[in-house]
Amino acid sequence: MNLSMKQPFLQLVYLGAMMSLLYISYFPGDSAFAQKIAAESLSIMFGLFLVGGIFLFLKRPYLMLQSWLACMSFCYFLKGSSDSFYYASMQQQQPVFQLLQLDLKSISSEENILLLEKLSQLEADLIYLQADQSADACLSEIEKKYSHKYELETKNSWVYSQRPLIIDSSNWTFAPLLIDTQAQIRLLCLPQNKQEPLNSKKLQQLSKHSAFIGAAPLFVVSWSQDLPWSEELRNLRQSLELEDSQLDINWQTEGQHIFHSKELRCLELNSPIEARSLFGRYQMQKTTATAAASYL
Numbered sequence: 001m002n003l004s005m006k007q008p009f010l011q012l013v014y015l016g017a018m019m020s021l022l023y024i025s026y027f028p029g030d031s032a033f034a035q036k037i038a039a040e041s042l043s044i045m046f047g048l049f050l051v052g053g054i055f056l057f058l059k060r061p062y063l064m065l066q067s068w069l070a071c072m073s074f075c076y077f078l079k080g081s082s083d084s085f086y087y088a089s090m091q092q093q094q095p096v097f098q099l100l101q102l103d104l105k106s107i108s109s110e111e112n113i114l115l116l117e118k119l120s121q122l123e124a125d126l127i128y129l130q131a132d133q134s135a136d137a138c139l140s141e142i143e144k145k146y147s148h149k150y151e152l153e154t155k156n157s158w159v160y161s162q163r164p165l166i167i168d169s170s171n172w173t174f175a176p177l178l179i180d181t182q183a184q185i186r187l188l189c190l191p192q193n194k195q196e197p198l199n200s201k202k203l204q205q206l207s208k209h210s211a212f213i214g215a216a217p218l219f220v221v222s223w224s225q226d227l228p229w230s231e232e233l234r235n236l237r238q239s240l241e242l243e244d245s246q247l248d249i250n251w252q253t254e255g256q257h258i259f260h261s262k263e264l265r266c267l268e269l270n271s272p273i274e275a276r277s278l279f280g281r282y283q284m285q286k287t288t289a290t291a292a293a294s295y296l
Contacts, residue, residue: 045071096267097185099258100124101221101278104135105156116141118273127160128189128221152189159187188220190233203232218242219282220259245269245280 052067100122107115112134119141127146131139139158143149146160220242236242242259245266258280260266268281 045075095284097264097282097284098124098126099187099219099221099280099282100127101258102127102129102131102273103276104129104131104138106132107134107138112137115273115276122272122279124279125162126187128158128187129160130157132156157189159189186218188218190220203236218261219264221257221278 048067048071052064052071055061055064055067104115115138119138127142129142142160146162148161148164150159150161151157152159218240220237220240237259241262243262243266245258245260258269258278260280260282263285264282265285266280267283268279270279271277272279
């Protein structure tokens with residue numbers, strides 16, 4: 001077979017191989033081979049660019065063009081696809097943060113037994129809750145698992161953490177810090193109660209400090225049914241570029257919401273204790289150098 005006959009055949013083989021790799025990476029299966037290809041997509045992209053340069057040196061313009069087109073396709077794929085399997089395989093190394101929001105007010109004696117059983121099974125890095133005297137047994141159960149807690153200035157509101165908490169009095173007199181060994185996380189608590197109503201003035205003040213608040217991956221949790229649709233909160237969400245964890249969920253827990261910044265990806269959202277809780281698992285989209293988190 002002479003060179004003129006070999007070249008079209010080589011082009012077809014080469015193009016078929018590249019299309020197969022693109023298909024496996026873009027529409028991966030559950031096989032180990034597909035996972036390996038997806039995880040090595042970046043190396044494949046640079047390899048295709050190098051192969052194209054070799055074909056340029058060998059004066060094979062069609063093969064060079066095919067190599068660089070495939071390289072460009074991989075480059076576009078890696079840059080723009082947040083749902084790709086390559087993206088998922090790379091994100092496996094990123095930290096996962098679990099946040100639990102609890103409403104432990106007006107608990108009956110019958111409900112107390114069920115809550116104690118549920119709380120003993122729950123695992124979270126951080127718990128933000130509001131409670132009254134009827135929740136004393138539940139709080140005792142939580143304190144067995146979480147050695148660090150902080151009572152917010154908002155009456156009957158606590159933050160429980162598996163990591164140490166300190167007070168950041170230089171910026172916010174009511175803001176504890178979570179020293180997190182995995183990633184930098186901030187939590188902005190927006191309670192709604194008679195002692196401290198969440199009025200428009202407070203939200204406007206927060207919007208003015210959005211540059212400081214949004215300096216790290218951020219959670220915003222709220223308890224008000226009307227809060228997510230208020231003009232002031234919409235402005236705050238826009239200034240902080242917050243996303244709603246419940247946008248793709250066909251149910252909503254009454255009065256409870258978790259918003260998060262674009263540096264975080266919601267992996268799971270559910271209500272393990274019906275009508276009293278909101279539990280979310282979030283993964284960092286990128287690593288951060290500083291290890292600290294704020295609660296406002």
